[in-house]
Amino acid sequence: MNLLRELLFPLIAVVAAFIVGGILILIIGDNPLQAYALLFGSALSWPVGIGYTLFYATPLIFTGLAVMVAFRCGLLNIGAEGQLYIGAFATAWVGITFANLSPWLLIPLCFVAAILGGGVWGAIPGVLKARFGSHEVINTIMLNFIAVALLSYFTQYHYKTPGDPIMETVPIGSGAHIARLGKVIHGLPEFIPLNVAFVLALICCGLVYLFLWRTKWGYELRATGTNPSAAEYGGISVRKQIIVAMTISGALAGMVGINEVLGYRYRYYDGFSDNYGFTGIAVALLGRNHPVGVIISALLFAVLQRGGIPVDAFTEHVTKDIVQVLQGTIILFVAAEAFFRGPFAKFGLLKR
Amino acid sequence: MIELRQITKRFGAVLANDKVNVVVKPGTIHAIVGENGAGKSTAMRIAYGFYKAEDGEILVDGQVHSIETPHDAIALGIGMVHQHFMLVDTMTVAENIVLGAEPGSVVALDLGKASVEIRRLSEEFKLAVNPDAVIENLSVGQQQRVELMKALYRHARLLILDEPTAVLTPQEVEEFFSILRRMREQGKTVVIITHKLAEVLAISDEVTVMRDGRVVGSLQTKATNAAELARLMVGREVLLRVEKTPAKTGSTELSVRNLTVTARGGAKPVKDVSFEVRKGEILGIAGVEGNGQTELIEALAGLISPSQLSGEIRIEDRDITREGARLRRELGIAHIPEDRHRRGLLLEFDLAENSILGVHYRTPVVAYGGAFLDYGAIRSRTKEIIEGFDVRPANPDLPARVLSGGNQQKLIIGREFKVNPKLLLVSQPTRGVDIGAIEFIHRKLVGLRDSGCAVLLVSAELEEVTSLSDRLLIIHEGRIVGEVDPKVATIEEIGLLMTRGH
Numbered sequence A: 001m002n003l004l005r006e007l008l009f010p011l012i013a014v015v016a017a018f019i020v021g022g023i024l025i026l027i028i029g030d031n032p033l034q035a036y037a038l039l040f041g042s043a044l045s046w047p048v049g050i051g052y053t054l055f056y057a058t059p060l061i062f063t064g065l066a067v068m069v070a071f072r073c074g075l076l077n078i079g080a081e082g083q084l085y086i087g088a089f090a091t092a093w094v095g096i097t098f099a100n101l102s103p104w105l106l107i108p109l110c111f112v113a114a115i116l117g118g119g120v121w122g123a124i125p126g127v128l129k130a131r132f133g134s135h136e137v138i139n140t141i142m143l144n145f146i147a148v149a150l151l152s153y154f155t156q157y158h159y160k161t162p163g164d165p166i167m168e169t170v171p172i173g174s175g176a177h178i179a180r181l182g183k184v185i186h187g188l189p190e191f192i193p194l195n196v197a198f199v200l201a202l203i204c205c206g207l208v209y210l211f212l213w214r215t216k217w218g219y220e221l222r223a224t225g226t227n228p229s230a231a232e233y234g235g236i237s238v239r240k241q242i243i244v245a246m247t248i249s250g251a252l253a254g255m256v257g258i259n260e261v262l263g264y265r266y267r268y269y270d271g272f273s274d275n276y277g278f279t280g281i282a283v284a285l286l287g288r289n290h291p292v293g294v295i296i297s298a299l300l301f302a303v304l305q306r307g308g309i310p311v312d313a314f315t316e317h318v319t320k321d322i323v324q325v326l327q328g329t330i331i332l333f334v335a336a337e338a339f340f341r342g343p344f345a346k347f348g349l350l351k352r
Numbered sequence B: 001m002i003e004l005r006q007i008t009k010r011f012g013a014v015l016a017n018d019k020v021n022v023v024v025k026p027g028t029i030h031a032i033v034g035e036n037g038a039g040k041s042t043a044m045r046i047a048y049g050f051y052k053a054e055d056g057e058i059l060v061d062g063q064v065h066s067i068e069t070p071h072d073a074i075a076l077g078i079g080m081v082h083q084h085f086m087l088v089d090t091m092t093v094a095e096n097i098v099l100g101a102e103p104g105s106v107v108a109l110d111l112g113k114a115s116v117e118i119r120r121l122s123e124e125f126k127l128a129v130n131p132d133a134v135i136e137n138l139s140v141g142q143q144q145r146v147e148l149m150k151a152l153y154r155h156a157r158l159l160i161l162d163e164p165t166a167v168l169t170p171q172e173v174e175e176f177f178s179i180l181r182r183m184r185e186q187g188k189t190v191v192i193i194t195h196k197l198a199e200v201l202a203i204s205d206e207v208t209v210m211r212d213g214r215v216v217g218s219l220q221t222k223a224t225n226a227a228e229l230a231r232l233m234v235g236r237e238v239l240l241r242v243e244k245t246p247a248k249t250g251s252t253e254l255s256v257r258n259l260t261v262t263a264r265g266g267a268k269p270v271k272d273v274s275f276e277v278r279k280g281e282i283l284g285i286a287g288v289e290g291n292g293q294t295e296l297i298e299a300l301a302g303l304i305s306p307s308q309l310s311g312e313i314r315i316e317d318r319d320i321t322r323e324g325a326r327l328r329r330e331l332g333i334a335h336i337p338e339d340r341h342r343r344g345l346l347l348e349f350d351l352a353e354n355s356i357l358g359v360h361y362r363t364p365v366v367a368y369g370g371a372f373l374d375y376g377a378i379r380s381r382t383k384e385i386i387e388g389f390d391v392r393p394a395n396p397d398l399p400a401r402v403l404s405g406g407n408q409q410k411l412i413i414g415r416e417f418k419v420n421p422k423l424l425l426v427s428q429p430t431r432g433v434d435i436g437a438i439e440f441i442h443r444k445l446v447g448l449r450d451s452g453c454a455v456l457l458v459s460a461e462l463e464e465v466t467s468l469s470d471r472l473l474i475i476h477e478g479r480i481v482g483e484v485d486p487k488v489a490t491i492e493e494i495g496l497l498m499t500r501g502h
Helices: A002-028 A032-043 A048-072 A080-097 A103-132 A136-159 A196-214 A216-226 A228-233 A238-254 A256-265 A276-286 A291-314 A321-335 A337-346 B040-047 B070-075 B093-098 B111-125 B140-153 B170-185 B197-203 B226-234 B293-301 B325-330 B340-344 B375-388 B405-418 B435-450 B462-468 B491-500
Strands: B002-011 B014-024 B029-033 B055-060 B063-065 B078-081 B158-162 B189-194 B206-211 B214-220 B252-261 B270-278 B282-286 B309-315 B333-336 B423-427 B454-459 B471-476 B479-484
Touching: A002 A032, A002 A276, A002 A291, A002 A321, A032 A048, A032 A291, A048 A080, A048 A196, A048 A216, A048 A238, A048 A256, A048 A276, A048 A291, A080 A103, A080 A136, A080 A238, A080 A256, A080 A276, A103 A136, A103 A238, A103 A256, A196 A216, A196 A238, A196 A256, A196 A291, A216 A228, A216 A238, A228 A238, A228 B340, A238 A256, A276 A291, A276 A321, A291 A321, B002 B040, B014 B029, B014 B040, B014 B055, B014 B206, B014 B214, B029 B040, B029 B170, B029 B197, B040 B078, B040 B158, B040 B189, B070 B078, B078 B140, B093 B111, B093 B140, B111 B140, B111 B170, B140 B158, B140 B170, B170 B189, B170 B197, B170 B491, B189 B197, B197 B226, B206 B226, B214 B226, B226 B435, B252 B293, B252 B454, B270 B293, B270 B309, B270 B454, B270 B479, B282 B435, B282 B462, B293 B309, B293 B333, B293 B423, B293 B454, B325 B333, B333 B405, B340 B405, B375 B405, B405 B435, B423 B435, B435 B454, B435 B462, B454 B462, B462 B491, B471 B491, B479 B491
Parallel strands: B029 B189, B029 B206, B078 B158, B158 B189, B282 B454, B282 B471, B333 B423, B423 B454
Antiparallel strands: B002 B014, B002 B055, B055 B063, B206 B214, B252 B270, B252 B309, B471 B479
8 A cells, every 4th residue: 555655646747748759749730649659669669769769768766766765864866966976087087197007906996986976076065054044955956066166177288198179088997898798688679778777776776775774873864854853853964964965866876977987988078967866866856765766767867858859850749848848747746645645535545 | 813614635545634523611711631643733834825725614702703813813813823933042132022003104114102102011921031131041831831832923812732742841831821811811712732731631622633634623621621622632542640550679780879960161071970770660850951961871872082070880790881782782772762762763664674773793783794784684673663562553674753743752662662671761761752652652661670670760750750669869950959759759848949958
């Protein structure tokens, strides 16, 4: 019953959003059923569609988890975007600087760099909040700007191949490359950038679950999120929990860099993130701030992203923007959950 | 004046009102008593048009009326004051009173006219309400009188008051009751919903007792007594007096020396307080709420930053003034906080998770290297608490918020008793708790004392603090202004110290 209720409202929100989107497509002058068939058909076709969909889902799982962990501590981390850039750059820096190390050493080092980079960038607003009470939303937004600007500067003036017109660093050492799943999964072509980072993202979901719901530290973090006064009463340091939660959150966001740099582009590419950090907020929200929900909603958003491309190309009027409208509508409906809850409660289908 | 006949109302599977009959005679004060969840408020909200009954009828002045909305009720001369006030804090008294019934034309609000009427009503009922005062500057008691005024301004002849005294100090209660008596003299009818027996006996003419959604008694107040009412409410004999043997006190457990708490604004809610609590005794602290009790207990529990404290707090021989809440708990201090929703519970967490707050990092609830929670151990601990303290419903997987106030309180008390404390800090242990549960909680507290624990008790209920305590201190404006022997001191004597300080 509980699980059903948790699933029901996000599901209604998604269906409602697709109906609204369908009406919109109709108004624009295309057939909604055809557009949706195109969207899902291409995103879920084997192997290319599914391969890309899972690849797109990878960063969203990381950022969804990041936002979720902070949220469970009562914090709104708007800074996953900045944290993932720092993590990506840190891992690229290690991959470039220690390019000659053996992969057995270099890959773990690169992982650590991504985790540490994002973690430190997340910890800053955590410390600021714990020490001075300044609001994490403002600080994470500011740190996003700082991260983007700082990394553009480093890319442009210190790590770019001279003469390269593209804003990207020199490549990382080949020892830092992580395997694409095409190598091990039969039938999945290797040009699809789906890589080990996806598996890592799933492992992280499991670890986050274990941490939050099975350890005493997770208990303290969640207790702080649900009622800081009561947590304090129970001998929990609220300040420490804020810093811990923001650090973990940042570290998870930073791991996007593993997917991006070590598994896909093999270099740091300025401005690579397609708003993964912000979409992560939506992923966490739709996923009910639960790791399993995060996986499901990250997959949904990835489907929209991947499926949007052929919809753009093969319909007469609908463009890729309609997919963004769909995303936005889903979020609106999720946020308006009370709107659905009312009538359901009335018919006695759900009781609180 | 008003009569409810065979009123029936369901909420989902719960039968909130089962063929409820209430007859309120004009010009009387009629009390409706019952434990939390007995259906008192539901019945009165039906009379006020807040809920619609599934069955039954409402008669006003002998005529059957259908009251669909509060508007209908107001038109019939029925007013209601809710437990939680519905006032706009930043507006004046006059603005609040006319809200929804604005005088003057659509474009020009005639507040002057309203003010005159408000002054006249204030005079007539001696409410002492200044129409130009801003709500946020008023005391709770004054705000309540504004709520009364709102109903009177709308020509209410019948006033329904839902737990009106819950927010008042003992002095304010007296004042409030004399206002009610004046209203009765002026021909108004008053229905007062309460679960406090002393108040029923003090103020009402007639009383209707409810239990489990049914009316179990309609009595003349003169012809009944507290024991009978309690028996009707709970459904069994209830011990209203606390039975206890003389304290067998041991060595000093807690000693407080010259403790001063400085708030962030510079105010000093606790000033130069010194006392001791010995093993095996209950030391009570009586005082009007807001005289530093909250800060004193929080300072002792380690919930106020050491930088705001001066003086010394010792537990046995150890100075703990600078220590945090966690270490104090490890030294054997347990704490039942005054505000269970703010401090005592994680409302969204289930009972099992709530039952380990404060010990969640220690054996036996952690296992596998000390990092992981041992859910088997947690569940058995929770079950012991649920059984030992009669928490209902007895399901460790329910979120704490679905429990009634009394059961939430029993869960907290059970959790704090479970650590076998050396010192128990208790604030308002029975606030918002049913009579049956009050008796139970009192017995548990005395039992803990008898087992040798030192207990520091703060309560706004004078009756409670005098009957439970072995020694009683009186606090006024953050200072301890006197110590009395609770066995011999009279309520008047204590009340005087509480209000004047000397």
